[in-house]
Amino acid sequence: MTAVSDTDLLFNRLAKTELDSYEGGLGGLTRREFLKYCTGIAATMGLPTVAGVQMAQAATASQRPPVIWLHGQECTGCTESLLRSYHPTLESLILDTISLDYHETLCVGAGKQAEAHKHKIMEEFHGKYVLVTEGATPTKDGGIYCKIGDKPHVEHVQEAAEGAAAIIAIGSCAAWGGIQSAHPNPTEAKATHEVLNGKTVINIPGCPPNPYNFISTVLYLLTFNKPPELDQENRPKFAYGRLIHENCERRPHFDAGRFALEFGDYGHRQGFCLYKLGCKGPETYANCPAIGFGDVGFGAWPIGTGHPCFGCTMKESAFNKPIHALADVKTYAPPTAFPAVDAPKGGGISPGAAAIAAAIGGAALGAAAVAMRKMPGRVDESDNTEHSD
Amino acid sequence: MAHASHSPLGGKLLTKPFLVLLIFALIGGFFIARRFIFGLGDVTHMSGGYPWGIWIAVDVIIGTALGCGGFAMALLVYIFNRGVYHPLMRPALLGGLFGYTLAGLAVVIDLGRYWQTYNLLLPWFAQPNSVMFEVALCVMAYIAVLWIEFSPAFLERFGLTAVRDKLKKYMFVFIALGVLLPTMHQSSLGSLLLVMGSQLSPLWYTIWLPLLFLVTALAMGYGVVILEATVVTNAFALPSEQRILGRLSPLVAWLLGGFLVLRFLDIAYRGHTGLMFAGDLNGFMFWLENLMFLGATVILGLRSTRTNQRLMFLASILLLLAGSLYRLDAYLVAYNPGNGWTYFPSVPELMVTIGVISLEILLYLVFIKKLPVLHGVRPVQSH
Numbered sequence: 001m002t003a004v005s006d007t008d009l010l011f012n013r014l015a016k017t018e019l020d021s022y023e024g025g026l027g028g029l030t031r032r033e034f035l036k037y038c039t040g041i042a043a044t045m046g047l048p049t050v051a052g053v054q055m056a057q058a059a060t061a062s063q064r065p066p067v068i069w070l071h072g073q074e075c076t077g078c079t080e081s082l083l084r085s086y087h088p089t090l091e092s093l094i095l096d097t098i099s100l101d102y103h104e105t106l107c108v109g110a111g112k113q114a115e116a117h118k119h120k121i122m123e124e125f126h127g128k129y130v131l132v133t134e135g136a137t138p139t140k141d142g143g144i145y146c147k148i149g150d151k152p153h154v155e156h157v158q159e160a161a162e163g164a165a166a167i168i169a170i171g172s173c174a175a176w177g178g179i180q181s182a183h184p185n186p187t188e189a190k191a192t193h194e195v196l197n198g199k200t201v202i203n204i205p206g207c208p209p210n211p212y213n214f215i216s217t218v219l220y221l222l223t224f225n226k227p228p229e230l231d232q233e234n235r236p237k238f239a240y241g242r243l244i245h246e247n248c249e250r251r252p253h254f255d256a257g258r259f260a261l262e263f264g265d266y267g268h269r270q271g272f273c274l275y276k277l278g279c280k281g282p283e284t285y286a287n288c289p290a291i292g293f294g295d296v297g298f299g300a301w302p303i304g305t306g307h308p309c310f311g312c313t314m315k316e317s318a319f320n321k322p323i324h325a326l327a328d329v330k331t332y333a334p335p336t337a338f339p340a341v342d343a344p345k346g347g348g349i350s351p352g353a354a355a356i357a358a359a360i361g362g363a364a365l366g367a368a369a370v371a372m373r374k375m376p377g378r379v380d381e382s383d384n385t386e387h388s389d
Numbered sequence: 390m391a392h393a394s395h396s397p398l399g400g401k402l403l404t405k406p407f408l409v410l411l412i413f414a415l416i417g418g419f420f421i422a423r424r425f426i427f428g429l430g431d432v433t434h435m436s437g438g439y440p441w442g443i444w445i446a447v448d449v450i451i452g453t454a455l456g457c458g459g460f461a462m463a464l465l466v467y468i469f470n471r472g473v474y475h476p477l478m479r480p481a482l483l484g485g486l487f488g489y490t491l492a493g494l495a496v497v498i499d500l501g502r503y504w505q506t507y508n509l510l511l512p513w514f515a516q517p518n519s520v521m522f523e524v525a526l527c528v529m530a531y532i533a534v535l536w537i538e539f540s541p542a543f544l545e546r547f548g549l550t551a552v553r554d555k556l557k558k559y560m561f562v563f564i565a566l567g568v569l570l571p572t573m574h575q576s577s578l579g580s581l582l583l584v585m586g587s588q589l590s591p592l593w594y595t596i597w598l599p600l601l602f603l604v605t606a607l608a609m610g611y612g613v614v615i616l617e618a619t620v621v622t623n624a625f626a627l628p629s630e631q632r633i634l635g636r637l638s639p640l641v642a643w644l645l646g647g648f649l650v651l652r653f654l655d656i657a658y659r660g661h662t663g664l665m666f667a668g669d670l671n672g673f674m675f676w677l678e679n680l681m682f683l684g685a686t687v688i689l690g691l692r693s694t695r696t697n698q699r700l701m702f703l704a705s706i707l708l709l710l711a712g713s714l715y716r717l718d719a720y721l722v723a724y725n726p727g728n729g730w731t732y733f734p735s736v737p738e739l740m741v742t743i744g745v746i747s748l749e750i751l752l753y754l755v756f757i758k759k760l761p762v763l764h765g766v767r768p769v770q771s772h
Binding site (some may be wrong): 178256345347348349350352353354356357360368370371374375376 | 434436437439619621681699703706723728729730731732733734735736738740743746
């Protein structure tokens, strides 16, 4: 009996593909669903379909890359937003794709135990682990305004960055300083790349950033062992290459000069452009209109729900510019004379216009009739012999 | 084939019709100036629901179809090598020249941001998948081609026969383009409506729109040639072109017959026959245009029409009215964007269209009097 079942087990295992034989399965996903997900991620990054398969292989490799996730001055919004991603869910990401070895919100262990584990990983996987920073780093007075395990956050970051294969700064706080760095910046909060001189930090700004921009970047790193194409501020181009204004669903209203002027006015209720309410879409680089938030479908993002974008991904906009200040339009400025919001739906037939239209018809008919009466009926064939070929 | 000789008609320029047309053109010009100073809303009744008014529907969509005389004749004379029709070529080209040039002018007047028109010509802004882009480029190119095709008339007038003879060597290129470009954009004027979906009545909306527009453009092109030849030869007491026109008529009858058969079969196949008898405005317009098409088809098909100038004239009028109405219906009457939008042109808007058409006829008169366009004119007498 046991021999038979052993053979069966072996047979089953061989019959399965490499992907399914992976210890721990695929987080409840079937193989087809998982490949679909990876291909989807590849597509959102503008990669060929075959990259989806490569991603699936990388994500299910037996050696999961360890990830150390540090929190500085922040609200945990980035983690919260990541917790609400559904393809894949965070648990399938951290249990199957990566090995999340240190994360203050999600750790099972606590206190000295957690710190000890972090150090063990940093030594064991020196040069191999991924460091993720969430939150800004205070630097005033040696960084004492944010301490973890009796040590300033800035030291944690610098120490962990030493042996990191890649560093990702998630959220605006880590990417450019966030709200902590806004005037008067009492703790001299800085972005991760500002306290790590000379190290490349992939910035995923946003407050919170779209979780899929983070996941896509991680999967790209795991697959190709290099960061995706970055812009001059080290943001992945696939996510931050275009202005919100360029793909905004309300853009036609902007071009047509239809603007909401107050919350709840006619234009606002009609879904007109929010530029005049201070929308920072025209100066903000992010892919929000293309992928939305919360996996609930089209229109689920700030502008989609009727609130002007406040430019959370941009240092020049968010927290540093009043929410209702006009954006600096980077494409071209709208014309100064805007038509009224409640455009009339047609003027109807004016008596004059009707008279003219009738006159045209009458004149045409009259002229045709007169012309016909004047012209000779039958034409003598000999009249035009000279035309013959 | 015998080469047709052309000569200017001569005669006084400042005639009564000229002055009447000039007054209408000036009124149109006044409102065009207002449009550029005070904006579109000052002059037109166009709206968000009807961004295309009569300037597009009449001046462009109908205007270019009426300008298809050059296209239709070029197809016949050069592609099917029917040299017998050659005497009709130059006047037809002249009609096309004004039809298209002024349609281009109408588009610029109609465009909200006309100052950006040049962007169409910048390849890095091109959107090659857009029908509108194709129409815009094709029409622009065709206007240029028409001027080149017509240029021998200028060159002869100013005695530059050497240049004309040189140009003649390469004329085949422009003649080929002169057939290709209208084939492309006249069918695309139908394709433009394909995106309207249910906003256009199913009596007009069909996947065959591009073909139906192309066929009507060709038929209207021949219609214009017939009308213009009949009117001009009578008005200026020139030798009749009836014999050539008579040969042309069965061809047009076949074209129109094919159009009608396709149209009715298609509506029946799609199951919208009931809409013809709905008793509403759309149904009425549908029958009006098709009965006129049918009338033109029958008259042109009659053997006795070939020698009867009056019947020929009547048929061409019916054909042009039917073709124009078909286009007006498809672009405005049967088009309903919903949400309570309505449209009827305003007085200034109508005056602009009348002004543009008046200018077209006025320039035609000037050109045939001053340039060698018409065929069979007796030597100009000194006066």
